[in-house]
Amino acid sequence: MRSEMGGMGRMGRMGWMAWMGGKGRMGGKRWIRGVGTLLLSLGTLPLLSVVPIRAVLPVLPIPPVAPAFAASPQQPNTNAPANFIKVDAPVLALTHVRVIDGTGAAAREDQTLVVRDGSIAAVGNGASTAAPPGATVLDLSGRTIVPGLVMVHEHLYYTTGPGVYGQLGASFSRLYLAGGVTTMRTGGNVNGIMDINLARRIAAGELPGPDIDATAPYVNGPSTFLQMHTIRTADEARRHVAYWADQGATSVKAYMQISRDALRAAVEEAHRRGMKVTGHLCSVTYSEAVDAGIDDLEHGFLAATDFVPDKQPDVCPGQGRGQQTIAALDANGEPFKTLAGKLVDRHVALTSTLTVFETLTPKRPLPPGLDVLVPQLKDVFQRAYDRAQQNEQSIYATLFPKAMALERAFARAGGLLIAGTDPTGAGGVVPGFSNQRQIELLVEEGFTPVEAISIATLNGAKYLGRDGRIGSIAPGKQADLVVVNGDPSKSIADIRRVETVFKRGVGYDPAKLIDSVKGQVGIW
Numbered sequence: 001m002r003s004e005m006g007g008m009g010r011m012g013r014m015g016w017m018a019w020m021g022g023k024g025r026m027g028g029k030r031w032i033r034g035v036g037t038l039l040l041s042l043g044t045l046p047l048l049s050v051v052p053i054r055a056v057l058p059v060l061p062i063p064p065v066a067p068a069f070a071a072s073p074q075q076p077n078t079n080a081p082a083n084f085i086k087v088d089a090p091v092l093a094l095t096h097v098r099v100i101d102g103t104g105a106a107a108r109e110d111q112t113l114v115v116r117d118g119s120i121a122a123v124g125n126g127a128s129t130a131a132p133p134g135a136t137v138l139d140l141s142g143r144t145i146v147p148g149l150v151m152v153h154e155h156l157y158y159t160t161g162p163g164v165y166g167q168l169g170a171s172f173s174r175l176y177l178a179g180g181v182t183t184m185r186t187g188g189n190v191n192g193i194m195d196i197n198l199a200r201r202i203a204a205g206e207l208p209g210p211d212i213d214a215t216a217p218y219v220n221g222p223s224t225f226l227q228m229h230t231i232r233t234a235d236e237a238r239r240h241v242a243y244w245a246d247q248g249a250t251s252v253k254a255y256m257q258i259s260r261d262a263l264r265a266a267v268e269e270a271h272r273r274g275m276k277v278t279g280h281l282c283s284v285t286y287s288e289a290v291d292a293g294i295d296d297l298e299h300g301f302l303a304a305t306d307f308v309p310d311k312q313p314d315v316c317p318g319q320g321r322g323q324q325t326i327a328a329l330d331a332n333g334e335p336f337k338t339l340a341g342k343l344v345d346r347h348v349a350l351t352s353t354l355t356v357f358e359t360l361t362p363k364r365p366l367p368p369g370l371d372v373l374v375p376q377l378k379d380v381f382q383r384a385y386d387r388a389q390q391n392e393q394s395i396y397a398t399l400f401p402k403a404m405a406l407e408r409a410f411a412r413a414g415g416l417l418i419a420g421t422d423p424t425g426a427g428g429v430v431p432g433f434s435n436q437r438q439i440e441l442l443v444e445e446g447f448t449p450v451e452a453i454s455i456a457t458l459n460g461a462k463y464l465g466r467d468g469r470i471g472s473i474a475p476g477k478q479a480d481l482v483v484v485n486g487d488p489s490k491s492i493a494d495i496r497r498v499e500t501v502f503k504r505g506v507g508y509d510p511a512k513l514i515d516s517v518k519g520q521v522g523i524w
Helices: 169-178 194-203 234-247 260-272 286-292 319-327 334-345 354-358 375-390 396-412 433-445 449-464 492-496 510-515
Strands: 029-033 037-042 049-052 085-087 091-099 108-116 119-125 136-139 143-147 149-154 157-161 164-167 181-186 211-213 251-254 276-279 349-352 417-419 481-485 498-503 506-508
Touching: 085 498, 091 481, 143 449, 149 417, 149 433, 149 449, 169 181, 169 194, 169 498, 169 510, 181 449, 181 498, 194 211, 234 260, 251 260, 260 276, 260 286, 286 334, 319 396, 334 396, 349 396, 349 433, 354 396, 354 433, 396 417, 396 433, 417 433, 417 449, 433 449, 433 492, 449 492, 481 492, 498 510, 506 510
Parallel strands: 091 136, 091 143, 149 181, 181 211, 251 276, 349 417
Antiparallel strands: 029 037, 037 049, 085 506, 091 108, 108 119, 143 481, 157 164, 481 498, 498 506
């Protein structure tokens, strides 16, 4: 979502927090304190004034930071996956455990799950499924196993300043894994090669983290975003997709200022290379994107501009105007049913990202996981959150529950609803922690706990075309599993109580992963 959903990315003119409950002004100036600079956005200046922080503030201490990727030849590699492993054996028997298999079926009590060489060898009633000779046996009484989460609107960057997004792939990948995410798609890329290289190094076993479907840099038209390419023509769109596919990208995302011709060309080139395309749109309507062959649409229906009455072709009318029409939309009315039906008929998925919108909505709780952030980013978000809570005129008071209703209606109509978190906006959406929160919000939306878990696991795997190997618990499937203390089928809040995350049969320690980055997220 970036700062996209209400400010149209004009971060210099509107200010980083301008859409967070009014103008977000503090004494006539918008400001944040960062490490090394003081960023000022005054009134309607075109971009940012950057002033050395030493001129106005004492130098802020920087905590010691472990190297993000490489180790000195004289020192052990503190980033190696082995440092975070809790359980590793060729054959495991997980006994007396409750199993939620990811299909939406009811939880099964007192199960034995056998893992052999990274795959699920057997799962069944404990009385009839024996632990193999020589297996390492773990008694998981009182625990529940769910499939590893498959989340599809994640990022390896975070809002670190007005219109500036810092690359935090090293810390984020650990947090995602700690939260139970074993497979993820990066739903947008402002760096270029980092997502791709991180995906490769995790796959090679050099770094801990989920398997990553790495998205190419955004396919977008002319905009004011400092970290985006500009794609003006269909030929440029094809070349952009082709180049990044050759570099190793496995997914594509279109953005708010793309033209219909460029979108259609990007989709054609991506499909030719076996990649899927999603979009956070504005200049192109959802209906037009479906006609262009898009595979997925982001942020539920909150980015749709189909209902803006004077919408001009290839022109973004402002995401705020689109949101006003969505807030007034009737989930039982024919205009919505027609659009939702078109998505269902054409097999276009819809990604729910409730977590990022919750941070903008009055009378909502503080998001989890803020303590892992560097103090400056935690403080900036706290101020933004406080402003959102005080904004009695916020459209999100109406829009957030409407987003839930529309997503639920889409899913009940047979649409493929998938889930992500989008750690952008004004901050506060922390990887791993927010993935668990997204599942809780799906239950609030009206799904049962096992349905919500299925949306966050098997549905994501189906979208990625990997449901033959991941997304549910069955013999022959990859042993991507999350052990939680409690019963999330009865109390979805137990989804936060993660004790062990198995990826290909290797169990990782969430506490170690989180502790390794705590207080440093925002630096690396």
